[in-house]
């Protein structure tokens with residue numbers, strides 16, 4: 362099969378190679394001896410793959426390896442007891458191996474893809490939407506009627522948070538850096554859109570403040586995220602795309618009874634496979650009710666995976682970036 366491998370750690374420009382690789386066995390590291398084999402139509406591209414080309418991601422497989430954590434495709438074979446069967450359209454989370462014509466996902470991380478979504482949207486569904494639900498509901502304890510502020514709101518996680526938050530009955534405030542990203546955040550259903558280089562903290566407070574801040578960006582703005590909270594509010598730490606890891610003066614938390622909460626979806630999920638089904642069902646309900654419809658901002662042929670990674674690396678991505686494989 363055709364596949365993209367990471368062959369060295371020199372960055373997205375030079376670390377990738379298009380290879381002819383053997384098809385994977387029906388076994389996955391999360392379900393040894395078993396796995397759903399998927400004919401890949403589209404593969405999702407995310408920040409971790411950019412970091413993996415530089416050896417900067419926490420999960421460091423030995424070189425060479427096929428990167429890519431999620432796919433939209435058609436099941437070729439599935440183990441007994443799986444919720445999907447041969448011929449089904451699915452969204453699958455495979456951790457590695459998605460940048461290829463055939464990939465394997467564990468059964469509990471493979472979800473039926475509704476007819477209303479295409480394969481590119483299927484490749485956009487698991488990582489960002491499960492993370493959004495986990496960060497908002499499980500870690501952020503979001504209640505209907507509350508207000509969510511989300512940074513990097515036009516990005517993959519950001520657009521997913523906007524859609525899921527609305528589906529859970531929240532108002533949303535999106536923080537973005539450009540006009541084009543403002544349009545994307547509005548298309549994802551943001552109630553208010555503010556600029557990251559403007560007085561967004563005061564503007565957010567003018568709108569009543571936030572009950573939950575979802576932060577995939579980190580860096581300098583973190584203290585203002587805490588200041589933008591209502592009494593009892595929660596800042597949920599999701600990522601650090603800005604590049605630096607913020608520090609918190611904890612007296613600020615005491616003054617208004619606020620919280621900073623970590624949200625590591627993978628670490629939470631690993632010992633709790635049933636949680637994937639619970640969130641999969643919740644996301645399926647949000648798709649059916651019209652709240653969740655992944656926004657695909659750019660797509661590239663498999664051979665141009667480097668261009669997809671460079672788009673994310675240069676802060677140019679909106680919504681989800683995908684590779685067309687079949």
Ligand SMILES: NC(=O)c1ccc[n+]([C@@H]2O[C@H](COP(=O)([O-])OP(=O)(O)OC[C@H]3O[C@@H](n4cnc5c(N)ncnc54)[C@H](OP(=O)(O)O)[C@@H]3O)[C@@H](O)[C@H]2O)c1
Pocket residue numbers: 407408409488489492512513514515516517518519536537538539542557577578598599600601602603604624625626627673674675676678679680
């Ligand atoms: N904790 C978890 O379980 C979990 C799960 C999934 C993803 N993540 C993490 O969440 C983060 C966001 O992922 P994503 O897929 O949403 O990425 P993305 O689509 O590239 O969006 C990230 C956003 O970050 C903002 N940003 C600010 N400074 C930036 C910089 N210097 N370089 C690049 N972007 C910058 C950009 O928005 P503006 O230009 O509008 O500022 C951009 O739209 C990543 O760090 C990822 O690893 C964490």
